[in-house]
Amino acid sequence: MDTPKKIKVSKQRQMTIPKEFFDxxxxxxxxxxxxxxxxxxxxxxxxxxxxFVEQILQSLVEKGFSGQELVEKFKEATQSVGWTTFRATDEENTI
Structure with a gap:
């Protein structure tokens, strides 16, 4: 995937993202x-x-987070790359 791809740009300024990049x-x-x-x-x-948002918030509140710390942990949880495939290996790392 590190190999650059040459793609065309249409007159409407549209381009197609290569499937392998998209996937x-x-x-x-x-x-x-x-x-x-x-x-x-x-x-x-x-x-x-x-x-899912409600589940994240509920879990963070149950772990004792509140105020600004809750806001920061929530941002962390929702902006992390790969959140869709997050799987905790132990209870301590579960959101």
């Missing part, structure tokens, strides 16, 4: 696009499943 990043229906030095950075947006 490797587990892309869904939205991305963020950022102008960076020398190019464009495209990142997938991973949406949380319905009800």
């Amino acid at each position: 490797a990043l587990q892309m869904q229906d939205e991305v963020t696009v950022e102008l960076v030095e020398g190019g464009i950075l495209i990142k997938p947006i991973h949406k949380l499943p319905d009800g």
Whole structure:
């Protein structure tokens, strides 16, 4: 996957992300696009499943987090890369 791919840009400024990149990043229906030095950075947006936000909050509250610490732990839990495949190996690491 480290090999750059040459893709066409349509007259409407559209391009197709190669399937192997799309699959490797587990892309869904939205991305963020950022102008960076020398190019464009495209990142997938991973949406949380319905009800998952409430489960995260409930779990963090049960672990004793509150106030600003709860906010920070919640941000951590929802912004972590790979949250969709998170599997704890022990109770201590479970959200």
